Amino acid sequence: MKSIFGSFEMSPTIIKSAAMDSASVQRGMCESISTESITGVETFQDKHDYNIQNNLRKLYGKPGVKKAVIGGHPDFNHLVDSGEKENGFVTSLFVDIQGSTRLGVFYTPDLVFYFKNQIIKCAIECVMAFDGHVHRIMGDAILAFFRGNGNERNSAIDAINCGAVLVQFIREEVVPQLRERGLAEDVGIRVGVDYGSHTHVLWGMYGYSGVSEVTATSFHVDVAAKLQQSAPRNRVMLGQSVVDLLGLHDEVIEVRRSTKGGEKILEPYVTPNYTDANKRPMNYRQYVLSQNNYSGLLPFEEDLDQPVKISSTLKRRSDEVSDDHYFKCSRAVPLTHGIEFKALVRPRTNSDDIEVIFRVENNGSQAASIDGKGNHQTPVAARRRESGEYFAKQWENTAYVGLHHMYVSVLEDGLLTIPEQKYSVYIG
Structure with missing residues (x-):
């Protein structure tokens, strides 16, 4: 995360102000941040002062960067002049800063503004990095719309990835600095x-x-706001519709739990649980994204240091030549395509007998209806390259909607020398 959000740092003036004890602040004795320092910060903030877009878009195979705009979604700008209405899918993301009101009790408005604006600007850059559109900034909250460049599943994947990356950033970078x-x-x-x-x-x-x-x-835009309001701190809440669209499974989602009267209770439905005209409860399900599990599937620069470098390309047929590179968890692979997985290995021994094991693990309701879920593994003899590395590849058809895993391990002279590495793919 540091390499992605590398510019997030409290200035020395901010640190000095934050270090004042809260009692002094409440008595009005805290030294204010100087006008000079604030001016400098503002000049810096007028620009895209993070390289977040460049860093993230490279990891997820997204070309270029997005221009900062706010307001109605560009896909529907034509409605301004026509005054007409139009249907169109969207994945909505709400993010807000929790606990910011308490900051105002203990710290100067300059400090609170600086801190909140740092987070908001990181969120804006992150939304744009995942092809989202910032619709509104509401105090210390943001509403963003994702349309996936016309692909419904990609809109949902982008929104979830955006939320997961933001939460991981807060956990790894912001919280330690606050402490x-x-x-x-x-x-x-x-x-x-x-x-x-x-x-x-x-x-x-x-x-x-x-x-x-x-x-x-849309009900679903409103629900996204309710999910944000009920989300645990530094977590992402998902509605039933987005979970069903992507076929997410128990490894990456969990039922929300809360503690009341000393007891842990499950909260499977969005509250209030509205009833229809026949007085039947809607029972619209809500889920918490399993942050540790899900973020572990996402691409990071550290992947380049793994003992096996895994990559993949999308093809309609196994004998095709393709430059359509797939970056793990980045988008949905159409069911009309297959995937060629490639493994580049630097052996741990001097053996020439290098075998790469490709093991498929399918998930989701469609795979669950098949005996064995269609899981299988294939050993592939690796070929030595002039660089001294060994190369192997494996073609796989797509069959089931969901978030699936390819595990890659290496045998040398029949002995396991490199344990399994996971490479995750959205299908649908």
């Missing part, structure tokens, strides 16, 4: 994500000329 500076430890972020299909989302312009906004009307 070092003596800032409130109950500060973090909460993220809510849900998907609305074409027929369940209506875009149109609210208001009238001069006081208007093109936005999405």
Whole structure:
């Protein structure tokens, strides 16, 4: 995370202000941040002062960078002049800073503004890095829309990846800095994500000329906000629709739990649990993203240091030549395509008998209905290259919607020398 969000750092002036004891702050004795330092910060903040987009988009195979704009989604700008309404899918992401109000009790407005704006700007850059669009900034909260460049599953994958990366950043970079500076430890972020299909989302312009906004009307947009409000600190909450769309399984999602009266209780449904015209409860399910498990599947620069370098390309047929590179967990592979997995190995011994084991583990409801879930493994003899590394590849057809894993391990003279590495792929 440091390599991605490398510019997040409290300035010396901010640190000095934060170090003042809270009693002095409440008595009005805290030294204010100088106008000179604030001016310098603001000049710095006028630009994209993080290299977040470049870093993330490279890891996820996304070309270029996105221009910073805010407001109605570009796909529906034409509704401004026409005044018409139009259906169109969207995955909505709400993120807010939890505990920021308490900061204002103990610290100066300059400090609170600086801290909150750092987080908000990181979130904006992260949204754009995952092809999202910032719709609104509401105090210390952001609403973003994801359309996946016209692909519904990709919109959901982008939104979830954005939320997971933001949470990991807060956990690894922000929270430790807060503790070092003596800032409130109950500060973090909460993220809510849900998907609305074409027929369940209506875009149109609210208001009238001069006081208007093109936005999405949907139960699922509203639910994303509720999910964010009920999310545990530094976690992502997902709605039933986005989970069903991607076929997510128990490894990466869990039921929300809370403690009441000393007892842990499950909270499987969004609250309030609305009833329909027949007084039947909606029972719209909610899930917490298993942050540690899911973030462990995502691409990081550290992957380059792994003993086996795994890559993949998408093809319609195994005998095709393709430069359509797939980056793990980055997008959905169509069921019309297959995947060629490639492994580049530097052996641990002097053996010439190098065998790469490709083991497939399928997940999701479609695979669960098949005997053995279609899981299998294939040993492939590796070929030596002039560089001294060994290369092996394996073609796999796509069959089931879900988040699946390819495990790659290495045998030398029949003995396991490099344990399994996991490479995860969205299919659908």
